[in-house]
Amino acid sequence: GEAGEGDDGAGTMEEDFLAWKDPMWAALAEKMGLEEREAVYEPTFGIVDRENLTVDSPEVYLGEPNKMHLEGTAKGPFNSHNPYIAPIADSRELFSAKDRNCIHMDVDINGSNLSYQTGDHIAIWPTNSGDEVDRFLDIIGLKEKRNNVISVKALEPTAKVPFPTPTTYDAIVRYHLEICAPVSRQFVATLAAFAPNDEVKAEMARLGSDKEYFHSKTGPHFYNIARLLDTVGKGEKWTNIPFSAFIEGLNKLQPRYYSISSSSLVQPKKISITAVIESQAIPGRKDPFRGVTTNYLFALKQKQNGDPNPSPFGKTYALNGPRNKFDGIHVPVHVRHSNFKLPSDPAKPVIMVGPGTGVAPFRGFIQERAKQAQNGAPVGRTILFFGCRKRSEDFLYESEWEEYKKALGDSLEIVTAFSRESSKKVYVQHRLKERSKEIGELLSQKAYFYVCGDAAHMAREVNTVLAQIIAESRGVSETKGEEIVKNMRAANQYQEDVWS
Numbered sequence: 001g002e003a004g005e006g007d008d009g010a011g012t013m014e015e016d017f018l019a020w021k022d023p024m025w026a027a028l029a030e031k032m033g034l035e036e037r038e039a040v041y042e043p044t045f046g047i048v049d050r051e052n053l054t055v056d057s058p059e060v061y062l063g064e065p066n067k068m069h070l071e072g073t074a075k076g077p078f079n080s081h082n083p084y085i086a087p088i089a090d091s092r093e094l095f096s097a098k099d100r101n102c103i104h105m106d107v108d109i110n111g112s113n114l115s116y117q118t119g120d121h122i123a124i125w126p127t128n129s130g131d132e133v134d135r136f137l138d139i140i141g142l143k144e145k146r147n148n149v150i151s152v153k154a155l156e157p158t159a160k161v162p163f164p165t166p167t168t169y170d171a172i173v174r175y176h177l178e179i180c181a182p183v184s185r186q187f188v189a190t191l192a193a194f195a196p197n198d199e200v201k202a203e204m205a206r207l208g209s210d211k212e213y214f215h216s217k218t219g220p221h222f223y224n225i226a227r228l229l230d231t232v233g234k235g236e237k238w239t240n241i242p243f244s245a246f247i248e249g250l251n252k253l254q255p256r257y258y259s260i261s262s263s264s265l266v267q268p269k270k271i272s273i274t275a276v277i278e279s280q281a282i283p284g285r286k287d288p289f290r291g292v293t294t295n296y297l298f299a300l301k302q303k304q305n306g307d308p309n310p311s312p313f314g315k316t317y318a319l320n321g322p323r324n325k326f327d328g329i330h331v332p333v334h335v336r337h338s339n340f341k342l343p344s345d346p347a348k349p350v351i352m353v354g355p356g357t358g359v360a361p362f363r364g365f366i367q368e369r370a371k372q373a374q375n376g377a378p379v380g381r382t383i384l385f386f387g388c389r390k391r392s393e394d395f396l397y398e399s400e401w402e403e404y405k406k407a408l409g410d411s412l413e414i415v416t417a418f419s420r421e422s423s424k425k426v427y428v429q430h431r432l433k434e435r436s437k438e439i440g441e442l443l444s445q446k447a448y449f450y451v452c453g454d455a456a457h458m459a460r461e462v463n464t465v466l467a468q469i470i471a472e473s474r475g476v477s478e479t480k481g482e483e484i485v486k487n488m489r490a491a492n493q494y495q496e497d498v499w500s
Contacts, residue, residue, distance in 0.1 A: 014184055015211060041193055043244040046153040050166050053149040060149050061167040063127070063175035063322035065332070070164070072325075076113040080255065083125045083332035084112040085325060089270055091301035097393040101277040102357065103301050104261075107333055110269040114333075118263045118364045119340040119497075122271050123255035125332035126293040130316030133174045136226040140246075141239035146170040152247065162252045169243070174318060178251040180292050183228045185214045187249040191229075194240040200233050207232070222282055222289040225250065256293040257336060259452060259497055261360035263368035271335075273297070274360040274396065287313075297331070304329045340450070340497045346372045349380040349447035351439060353462050355387030355417070355428045358453025359396050361497055362386075365450075370407035379411055381442060383435075387417035387428040429461045433469070440473025448493055455498035466494075 004020030006013040029036060053060055064070040066082060078084040089106040107122065109115075116122070137143045151165045163176040173179060189208025195201035207214045218228060225246075229238050262272035277298045278291025290313065299314030301307075320327045342350065342365055350369075352362040362384050373379045384401075388394040401414045415435065417426045432439065443449070449466065451459050463485060471481030488494035 014186065018186065018211070041190060041242070041245065043242055044154070044156055044159045044248050045161065045244040046155050047243050048151045048153060050149040050151055053166055055147050055149070055168060057149070057166075059166065061164045061171060061322075063171045063318075064164070064325070065125070065175075066164060069325070078112055078114050078334050080123065080334060080336075083123075083255075083334050084109065084114055085321070085330045086112070086333045088300060088304060088329045088331055091297075091304050093301075094274070094396055095394050097389075100394070101279075101298060102394065102396065103273075103275055103277065103297060105273045105275070105297060105301065106262075106267075107271045107273065107331065108269065109271060109333075109335075114335050115268070116260060116264050116271060116335045117337065118260070118265065118342060118368050119361055120260050120264075120338050121257040121336040122260050122273060123257050123334045123336055124273075124293050124297065125255045125334075126253065126296045127318055127321075128174050128177075128179055128253065128292060129290075129295065129313060130174075130318065131313055132180055132224070132226070133170065134316075135230070136173055136179045137169065139226045139229050139233075139238055140241055140243075141237045142169050142243070150243075152244075162247065171322065172247075175322070176253055177246060178253050179226065180224045181251060183218055183223050183225050184249070185211070187225070188214070188228070190245065190249055191238075191241060194238060194242075194245070196233055196236040196238060196240070200236070203232055220283070221285060222280075253292075255334070259340075259360040261363040263364045263371060265368050266371050271333075272363070274357050274363065276357050300329055300331060338497065339492070340452075340495050342368060343448050347378045347380045349382070349442045349445060350450065351383050351385075351442060351447055352450045352452075353385045353428050353432065353458075354450075354452040355385075355458060356394075356453060357396070358451075358458070359384070359386050361452050362450070363397055363400070366401070366404050366408075366412065369412075370404040373407045373409075373411075379408060381447070382408060382412045383415060383442075384413070385415045385417070385428040385431050387419060387426075387431075389418065389420040391416070391418055391421065427461075428458065429465045432462065432465050436469045436472060439466075440469050443470060443488075444473070446493065448495070449488065450495050450497075452497040453499075455496075455500045459496060459498045 004016065006016035028034065055062065061070055068074045074085065087108045089108040091103055091105040094102040094104050137146050146169050149166050149168055152161045154161055163172060185208055188204055192201050192204035192208055195204050207217060258273045258275060260271050261274040262270065275294050275297060277294045280289045282289050295314060296317055299311065299317045299319060302310040302314055303319055340361060346369060352365060354362045366382060366384065369379045369382055388396065405412050415431050417428050417431045419425045419427060451462050453459065467478060467481035467485045470484050471478045485494060
């Protein structure tokens with residue numbers, strides 16, 4: 001059959017896979033003379049009750065990622081399998097809008113062997129909110145058994161249990177399963193067999209097999225698995241689902257990566273994070289859709305600052321961690337090194353495009369170049385194109401740019417695009433186009449060009465504008481301009497730190 005391709009950027013990986021999988025099985029069956037039989041769920045993992053153990057037993061994992069953390073002897077190397085429980089040095093609000101929040105947070109890595117370079121990413125290991133954990137355990141009928149101790153065993157030689165055991169249902173759901181992710185159509189089809197009644201079973205089967213129907217029913221509501229089961233089952237409990245099905249069908253709760261917004265030259269043992277709190281109103285839904293990790297960080301920030309009116313949702317996070325191991329405002333982290341780097345020669349000009357929190361790594365870049373200038377190094381032209389809604393609401397680090405200007409003088413310029421300050425929406429790509437002549441000249445001087453932020457729209461449009469600027473300034477066709485941009489990417493002269 002044909003090889004399949006998936007578009008992760010468009011967020012359609014599962015549907016791309018299913019579109020390839022169904023004809024693939026049909027072709028294989030025809031070629032090999034196979035007969036199809038109805039799929040029957042066969043567990044990959046076995047759940048064993050450990051009645052001799054309780055949550056107070058020292059060998060029971062209550063969310064600790066590995067044995068060292070369980071025994072209180074965690075040491076490096078700290079990485080994607082072993083986080084460092086880092087103190088949060090300070091945290092503050094950056095927006096002055098009433099309905100949106102953006103936080104700046106400094107994470108102290110002094111007590112670890114972690115190090116970072118300007119442009120790297122920090123990984124935050126989140127926990128699910130108590131609100132969503134309760135909803136999940138309630139709908140599958142395990143709320144009363146949340147603290148029962150179980151072991152999970154692999155029933156197949158290739159299967160690997162994705163977390164340490166013995167543990168509890170609560171710990172698995174809170175610390176290890178991606179229970180807040182958008183629901184998967186394939187998983188819905190698997191769960192149909194365990195529906196509380198025939199009517200619900202038929203609806204689940206239809207949702208699992210009909211792509212258009214599934215997206216029309218689930219897409220607008222941002223359902224996670226518990227919310228979907230609650231809605232389709234009309235509030236009935238789904239007590240027939242084997243817990244092993246959730247371990248197999250839900251992803252492992254993953255660390256989230258944030259562009260570091262500080263310079264390792266300026267603060268080698270303190271990592272800055274800049275994050276907008278994800279909270280989106282959904283029509284027909286009482287509560288907003290909330291990002292798991294940004295709301296976790298927001299709850300930590302409110303606790304650290306003694307907020308008199310903390311978010312009720314934020315208060316449901318287990319901020320003290322398993323066995324109070326995160327007490328005193330700590331967060332589990334590791335560092336991921338990236339290739340998103342300033343030129344080794346500070347005299348080289350740099351052009352940065354970073355609207356919204358896309359400005360994060362560029363705060364680190366500008367902080368670094370200001371320090372290099374203070375140290376006597378010649379620093380080249382440094383231009384930042386920054387965009388947000390309104391100067392008065394969400395102009396991130398406005399006062400800091402003035403400070404860096406004292407060190408960098410006229411070589412630093414902040415070009416702003418405020419999209420809601422006039423009737424015509426203005427974005428960073430428009431400002432870039434207005435400065436075509438200067439940008440073209442800087443690029444001919446081998447300036448480095450950086451983009452950080454939204455991959456789907458902004459980064460794509462900036463790429464197009466840049467190709468136009470090059471075509472114009474060098475008197476070549478737009479196709480040739482695009483080719484030059486492609487070569488700049490290959491030579492690391494054009495770098496992106498983007499997300500979809």
